[in-house]
Amino acid sequence: MIIQPRTRGFICITTHPEGTAKNVHNQIEYIKSKNITGEGPKKVLVIGASTGFGLSSRISAAFGYNAATVGVFFEKPAAPNKPGTAGWYNTAAFEKEAQEAGLYAKSINGDAFSDEIKKQTIELIKKDLGQVDLVVYSLASPRRTHPKTGVVYTSVLKPIGEPFTNKTVDFHTANVTDITINPIESQEEIDNTIAVMGGEDWKFWMEDLKEAGVLAEGVKTVAYSYIGPELTHRIYKDGAIGMAKIDLENTVPVINNLLADLNGVSYVSVNKALVTQSSSAIPVVPLYVSLLYKVMKAKGIHEGTIEQMQRLFTDRLYTADGNVPLDENGRIRIDDLEMREDVQKEVDDLWKIVTTENINEISDIEGYRNEFFQLFGFNYDNIDYEADTNELVTVPSIS
Numbered sequence: 001m002i003i004q005p006r007t008r009g010f011i012c013i014t015t016h017p018e019g020t021a022k023n024v025h026n027q028i029e030y031i032k033s034k035n036i037t038g039e040g041p042k043k044v045l046v047i048g049a050s051t052g053f054g055l056s057s058r059i060s061a062a063f064g065y066n067a068a069t070v071g072v073f074f075e076k077p078a079a080p081n082k083p084g085t086a087g088w089y090n091t092a093a094f095e096k097e098a099q100e101a102g103l104y105a106k107s108i109n110g111d112a113f114s115d116e117i118k119k120q121t122i123e124l125i126k127k128d129l130g131q132v133d134l135v136v137y138s139l140a141s142p143r144r145t146h147p148k149t150g151v152v153y154t155s156v157l158k159p160i161g162e163p164f165t166n167k168t169v170d171f172h173t174a175n176v177t178d179i180t181i182n183p184i185e186s187q188e189e190i191d192n193t194i195a196v197m198g199g200e201d202w203k204f205w206m207e208d209l210k211e212a213g214v215l216a217e218g219v220k221t222v223a224y225s226y227i228g229p230e231l232t233h234r235i236y237k238d239g240a241i242g243m244a245k246i247d248l249e250n251t252v253p254v255i256n257n258l259l260a261d262l263n264g265v266s267y268v269s270v271n272k273a274l275v276t277q278s279s280s281a282i283p284v285v286p287l288y289v290s291l292l293y294k295v296m297k298a299k300g301i302h303e304g305t306i307e308q309m310q311r312l313f314t315d316r317l318y319t320a321d322g323n324v325p326l327d328e329n330g331r332i333r334i335d336d337l338e339m340r341e342d343v344q345k346e347v348d349d350l351w352k353i354v355t356t357e358n359i360n361e362i363s364d365i366e367g368y369r370n371e372f373f374q375l376f377g378f379n380y381d382n383i384d385y386e387a388d389t390n391e392l393v394t395v396p397s398i399s
């Protein structure tokens with residue numbers, strides 16, 4: 001079928017298989033170009049492996065360290081005349097390239113919050129790999145069905161306390177407006193957000209994996225967080241989602257305790273803000289990211305998910321001397337370049353003056369929009385988007 005971008009609200013509802021394959025290929029080429037030689041992960045489970053940071057983690061492990069990877073995600077396969085989701089095509093492309101490179105790669109498509117998918121994953125690890133030595137936890141979801149009670153929790157992107165007013169942009173039209181976001185109405189909304197994006201499911205995974213004996217001696221596990229600048233604090237760090245991230249951080253000592261007899265260790269890595277399907281849904285954040293991209297690109301320090309994950313692996317998790325650099329709160333920081341004082345000062349100055357009239361000059365809104373569409377396989381050179389393409393792409397390990 002001929003597949004062109006179609007949007008509903010801010011999201012893109014079509015996906016191009018050749019373009020998403022190009023996105024995966026570019027990331028693989030980037031990792032290969034780094035010629036990583038040090039010791040690293042060998043057998044890796046990535047939960048949330050199909051897009052964003054999770055996909056880039058999987059690519060870094062596989063093509064940076066020749067690791068075998070099992071990826072878990074929740075995506076829609078392709079059907080006749082209905083493209084699959086980006087994560088489906090990303091995984092199809094990843095597995096194909098992994099196979100060609102002689103790397104083990106298998107995937108499981110289903111609800112990672114469920115006991116059933118945890119069980120299936122454990123069976124696959126037992127059968128094919130025996131144990132894993134790295135578990136990456138990179139889920140981003142608006143909803144979670146609790147596996148023990150069946151209760152469905154929905155997260156909110158809301159401030160706590162007073163209503164929050166700030167600038168925001170519709171990145172499709174580049175229209176800058178003020179937005180007022182009403183605060184949570186009850187503690188329950190915070191609790192629900194914690195139930196979805198906090199640490200409980202990460203802990204459940206680690207408990208089940210340990211219980212099944214599929215965690216190797218010295219196993220590492222990492223989950224991702226975000227802090228960001230003052231101007232997004234009310235909607236992010238100090239909002240309901242921020243409370244869930246505190247819960248995630250508080251899970252680190254719990255998992256460390258669980259892994260103590262294996263000499264295992266868990267980390268939260270604070271990553272930088274960038275364009276993913278999840279972050280484009282947060283008010284205020286896309287405008288901040290457009291300004292941040294402009295400033296970081298001008299300074300030659302721009303990073304996407306793959307650059308971030310490559311640094312996480314080689315400069316943090318698997319350093320030559322084995323030390324993992326942490327901040328005063330015990331977290332890995334790869335948001336160091338985003339949070340640099342000179343970067344934040346410049347973003348702040350631009351934030352004060354940005355309007356619909358000047359946004360195209362003073363921000364990288366065009367780069368934002370371009371990257372957003374590239375997540376869905378669009379806006380790549382050398383792909384003929386007028387041409388017929390085979391939408392019925394399968395993931396080799398999932399029939």
Ligand code: NAD
Pocket residue numbers: 047048049050051052053054072073074075087110111112113138139140141224225226270271272273274275276277278279
């Ligand atoms: P993403 O939307 O690109 O990826 C989410 C992944 O989770 C996908 O693989 C998806 O299939 C999977 N998933 C969602 N629900 C699932 C379910 N029920 N079962 C199985 N798989 C499921 O998100 P992302 O932006 O890469 O976010 C990953 C993590 O990184 C999150 O914890 C997020 O808070 C954090 N983070 C994001 C940013 C950012 O700017 N995007 C910055 C710092 C940290």
Ligand code: NA
Pocket residue numbers: 048049050051052053054055138139140
């Ligand atoms: Na991810």
